[in-house]
Amino acid sequence: MKSTKQFAAVLGSIILGLSLPVMAQSTTQSTTTTTQDSQPSVSQTTTTTTHDSAAPAAMAQDSDTNAPMTKREMKDQRKEQKQDEKSAREDAKAQKEDARSLKHQDKATDAAEKGTSPQ
Numbered sequence: 001m002k003s004t005k006q007f008a009a010v011l012g013s014i015i016l017g018l019s020l021p022v023m024a025q026s027t028t029q030s031t032t033t034t035t036q037d038s039q040p041s042v043s044q045t046t047t048t049t050t051h052d053s054a055a056p057a058a059m060a061q062d063s064d065t066n067a068p069m070t071k072r073e074m075k076d077q078r079k080e081q082k083q084d085e086k087s088a089r090e091d092a093k094a095q096k097e098d099a100r101s102l103k104h105q106d107k108a109t110d111a112a113e114k115g116t117s118p119q
Helices: 002-023 055-065 071-116
Strands: 028-036 043-051
């Protein structure tokens, strides 16, 4: 009976020892929050990214196995980056125009309220 309990304890510790690396696999969690005030020119973006302790080791292993990029891949990557930057500029321009129109709309609303309010 005593040997059965010892065997169970040893087997349990072996299983626990083998399962720990599986439980410690890398996980990444990223959260982005964007807040915009009533004033169109004020906006705030907060990005939080967390990695557990096993993530750097996994990333190092992945980078060792990657082959260097070819000239074609680098050219495609630069082209994609330029397209992303262009779309970001267009989005910023659209947001700026929206902010201007909201500002004009607010001014018109304020003027209409001043005109209709009893003095």
